[in-house]
Structures are given as structure tokens and as C-alpha cells.
Amino acid sequence: MIIGVPKEIKDNEARVGVTPAGVRALTEAGHKVLVETHAGELSGFTDDDYQNAGAEIVGDRGYVWGKSETVVKVKEPIEPEYAYFREGLVLFTYLHLAPIPDLTNKLLEAKVTGIAYETVRDRQGTLPLLTPMSEVAGRMSVQVGAAYLEKEHGGRGILLGGVPGVPPAHVTIIGGGIVGTNAAKIALGFGAKVTLVDLNLNRLRELDDLYQGRLYTLASNSYNLANATREADLVIGAVLIPGATAPKLVTRTMVSQMKKGSVIVDVAIDQGGCVETAKPTSHSNPSYVVDGVVHYCVTNMPGAVPHTSTLALTNSTFPYLMRIANLGAREALKKDPGLAEGLNTYQGKVTYRGVAESQQREWTPAADLIS
Structure with missing residues (x-):
């Protein structure tokens, strides 16, 4: 799988979705990782760190989004990133869609598979990525x-x-x-x-x-x-x-x-x-x-506090990312009901009840679409 790690562009957002250690593990598993230049710099990770771990460093943000099957971020996309949405793209990040109907609309229009960190659950029913x-x-x-x-x-x-x-x-x-x-x-x-x-x-x-x-x-x-x-x-x-x-x-x-x-x-x-x-x-x-x-x-x-935050976040998110990379998003969602709880948008439908109710939209259970 081709995995993209763009640089965050939200105001003063300095975290990054994957560390060099994660890149090393992904590339050793046979995956390709595209990292936008300077993506990890403010978290303490240089382009050289990523390149030495096996990533391809890319200067064009659009290329990272366009060539990647799965894009891994930290914060929800903001308006300049909406143009990169496309059908079949897997977006793995915090989404916090409930108060952002415009973002929800864009994800649904483009039929993006949106997996939100904040609603993924583990076997104990807790929220391990939040x-x-x-x-x-x-x-x-x-x-x-x-x-x-x-x-x-x-x-x-x-x-x-x-x-x-x-x-x-x-x-x-x-x-x-x-x-x-x-x-x-x-x-x-x-x-x-x-x-x-x-x-x-x-x-x-x-x-x-x-x-x-x-x-x-x-x-x-x-x-x-x-x-x-x-x-x-x-x-x-x-x-x-x-x-x-x-x-x-x-x-x-x-x-x-x-x-x-x-x-x-x-x-x-x-x-x-x-x-x-x-x-x-x-x-x-x-x-x-x-x-x-x-x-x-x-x-x-x-x-x-991006260095602390990036390490704390990726410690939790990376096993799920590796599962998505190895199995593909649909198969990973089918095999892991807790990960499927993180599915917020899929095939143009809202698949998380809390988002649908907050925005007064129709809700389709994720299991009905991925089974």
C-alpha cells in the first residue's frame, strides 16, 4: 500500500501522523511511504530521519495526497485540503465531524473513507486513540x-x-x-x-x-x-x-x-x-x-507540545495503521469491530450515529456497508 503523510497546515499544528520508526516498520512490511517535506520537523523529526527510515520525501503536497491510497494525518482537514479528496481515498485522522458539517459534506461528496481516531474503540469499549x-x-x-x-x-x-x-x-x-x-x-x-x-x-x-x-x-x-x-x-x-x-x-x-x-x-x-x-x-x-x-x-x-504529543499519539495509532496497510481498509474494518467504530464516512454515507444525529443526517451502520 502507498501511505501518505502530509504536513499539517492547521494554525500552529506541529504534530505529524507517522514517526520515522513507523516509516521503518511500514517499509519493512513492504509498503511505500510518501512524506511531505518538513512534515515532522516541528515534532523533532527531520526529512533525513524519514529518508533514512525508508520514506520518499516529497515537496508537492498534492502529490502526497494524489498518489497515496491511505493518508494519515493528525487534525481534521481544513478547506485548502478539500480539493485533494477523491473516491476511494482512505483518510485516517482525527475528524471531529459533529460541529463541522461543511467537512462532512465534502467527505460524502467525494466518497472518502473517513476513519476517525476519536471514535475507534478497543475490546474494553474505551477510546484508545483519543x-x-x-x-x-x-x-x-x-x-x-x-x-x-x-x-x-x-x-x-x-x-x-x-x-x-x-x-x-x-x-x-x-x-x-x-x-x-x-x-x-x-x-x-x-x-x-x-x-x-x-x-x-x-x-x-x-x-x-x-x-x-x-x-x-x-x-x-x-x-x-x-x-x-x-x-x-x-x-x-x-x-x-x-x-x-x-x-x-x-x-x-x-x-x-x-x-x-x-x-x-x-x-x-x-x-x-x-x-x-x-x-x-x-x-x-x-x-x-x-x-x-x-x-x-x-x-x-x-x-x-508536538514532540510529546506525536509520540503519545503514534504509539496508539500505529498498530491500526499497520493493520489497514497490511489488510486494506475494508478487510481491516471487517475484522476489527473496534476499528469499524471509527468509520465516520463511507461510500457517500455517514456511518457514525453521533455525527448523524448532531447534523440531523441519515445514518447507515458501518456493518451494513462493509460486510
């Missing part, structure tokens, strides 16, 4: 939030961990999944007062046991959310419904009642965000203010 970036984003959300609480970024001028005689900042985390758990770990490490809100009482019990009472847990309802956000200096949105649009749990009214100079970091923004006032931002223009509250809603947060 987990590593959720870990990175969860940990980053606290250090980003701490920076934006500083006065020069528009914050209240609060040190997250406080000092003796001065109380620490209050951090409210909405969601107790991978993002929320990692955010809690780092916020507690900073010395902050941390409250975590979740619907799942069993999950709250687990976290209470894990942190031995140092983490305040709160059952999720609108009353508790209003109180928790009003008291918070930093709110971290960590809500996920796999593949679907995130629910707007923090309303505009709640935001208006928060402290002036407090900070919201909405990690759920990839799926539309869980804060009503949240809108996607980029690393070059990361924040804005609503009702005196600083909002940080960068859709590719892990792109700021």
Missing part, C-alpha cells in the same frame, strides 16, 4: 489556565497554588473522564482547591477514593454547576459524548455570574464545546473575553 491526546490536553489545561490567571493575560492575578497565608485558586473541572482526571491530577499537584463535577456517581466515588478526600466531588446538575462555576477562578470543560456534539452545560448566564478575570479552558471545543460562550480559537489567537471572563478554546491544544 486517550493519549486527552491525557495531554487535560494536563495542559491546568498549566494554560494558570498562565491566563496572570494579570498580563487578563486574569485575576492569582497564583494557582497560593502561598502560606494566602488561599490557592479554586479550580472547577466539568467531567471526570480522561481529560478531567488528568486535569485534577495536575491542579492538585499545583496546590489548588479542586472541585470535579460529573453525572456518574460511581466515577465520583472512584475519584474520591483515589485522591483520599483531597478532591471535592459534586454531582452534576444545573444548580450545582451554577454554584461551582460562580466560585471558581478556573473552569475546565472536560465533557465528551464520543463523536457527537458536546452538551452546553455551562450557560451564558452562569458565565455572566463568574468572577471578573476568571478563566475558562474548554477542552471539549473540538466537539463544539461544553460552554455556551465558547467558540473555537487558534494558537496564534488563543483567547477572548466574555462578561469579563477569559476564554481559552484552542481546538488543537496538544499541538503546542
Whole structure:
């Protein structure tokens, strides 16, 4: 199989879909890998590294897309890349289609086989390709939030961990999944007062046991959310419904009642965000203010630490890529029901229920098309 690795062109996206180690394994298995020049440079991998591993370095982005049977990326394609779509192309990347109907339309029109990292499941039913970036984003959300609480970024001028005689900042985390758990770990490490809100009482019990009472847990309802956000200096949105649009749990009214100079970091923004006032931002223009509250809603947060993120991501994605390369996409999807969960578009149809429901489209189960 011919596998293409284009350079990411989303604003300040520095990750890359395959490392030189992955190229070596693919070429040793008899596959051809086309890598766009400088694709891995910002992640710490040079063209020479890829070439020495067996890749062909290509200067023409269109050639990489046009000659490859499977294209491996990190972030969802943006408008300049839509022209490269064609029938039969396999696209293996994060897609986050629910809040991007235009991208969905283009994939369907071109009959692209779109396999989304974020909806692939393993035998335990977890999301193995979303987990590593959720870990990175969860940990980053606290250090980003701490920076934006500083006065020069528009914050209240609060040190997250406080000092003796001065109380620490209050951090409210909405969601107790991978993002929320990692955010809690780092916020507690900073010395902050941390409250975590979740619907799942069993999950709250687990976290209470894990942190031995140092983490305040709160059952999720609108009353508790209003109180928790009003008291918070930093709110971290960590809500996920796999593949679907995130629910707007923090309303505009709640935001208006928060402290002036407090900070919201909405990690759920990839799926539309869980804060009503949240809108996607980029690393070059990361924040804005609503009702005196600083909002940080960068859709590719892990792109700021590309070396760590690329290694963490490809550790998880590469076994699936090798399976697709060795078997072909259709056969790999047939043999692995968990990988088939990642199929979002196929033969001009939406094949993931969460995307279809979010965009009010017709849904065709993947199994009906690949069997």
C-alpha cells in the first residue's frame, strides 16, 4: 500500500501522523511511504530521519495526497485540503465531524473513507486513540489556565497554588473522564482547591477514593454547576459524548455570574464545546473575553507540545495503521469491530450515529456497508 503523510497546515499544528520508526516498520512490511517535506520537523523529526527510515520525501503536497491510497494525518482537514479528496481515498485522522458539517459534506461528496481516531474503540469499549491526546490536553489545561490567571493575560492575578497565608485558586473541572482526571491530577499537584463535577456517581466515588478526600466531588446538575462555576477562578470543560456534539452545560448566564478575570479552558471545543460562550480559537489567537471572563478554546491544544504529543499519539495509532496497510481498509474494518467504530464516512454515507444525529443526517451502520 502507498501511505501518505502530509504536513499539517492547521494554525500552529506541529504534530505529524507517522514517526520515522513507523516509516521503518511500514517499509519493512513492504509498503511505500510518501512524506511531505518538513512534515515532522516541528515534532523533532527531520526529512533525513524519514529518508533514512525508508520514506520518499516529497515537496508537492498534492502529490502526497494524489498518489497515496491511505493518508494519515493528525487534525481534521481544513478547506485548502478539500480539493485533494477523491473516491476511494482512505483518510485516517482525527475528524471531529459533529460541529463541522461543511467537512462532512465534502467527505460524502467525494466518497472518502473517513476513519476517525476519536471514535475507534478497543475490546474494553474505551477510546484508545483519543486517550493519549486527552491525557495531554487535560494536563495542559491546568498549566494554560494558570498562565491566563496572570494579570498580563487578563486574569485575576492569582497564583494557582497560593502561598502560606494566602488561599490557592479554586479550580472547577466539568467531567471526570480522561481529560478531567488528568486535569485534577495536575491542579492538585499545583496546590489548588479542586472541585470535579460529573453525572456518574460511581466515577465520583472512584475519584474520591483515589485522591483520599483531597478532591471535592459534586454531582452534576444545573444548580450545582451554577454554584461551582460562580466560585471558581478556573473552569475546565472536560465533557465528551464520543463523536457527537458536546452538551452546553455551562450557560451564558452562569458565565455572566463568574468572577471578573476568571478563566475558562474548554477542552471539549473540538466537539463544539461544553460552554455556551465558547467558540473555537487558534494558537496564534488563543483567547477572548466574555462578561469579563477569559476564554481559552484552542481546538488543537496538544499541538503546542508536538514532540510529546506525536509520540503519545503514534504509539496508539500505529498498530491500526499497520493493520489497514497490511489488510486494506475494508478487510481491516471487517475484522476489527473496534476499528469499524471509527468509520465516520463511507461510500457517500455517514456511518457514525453521533455525527448523524448532531447534523440531523441519515445514518447507515458501518456493518451494513462493509460486510
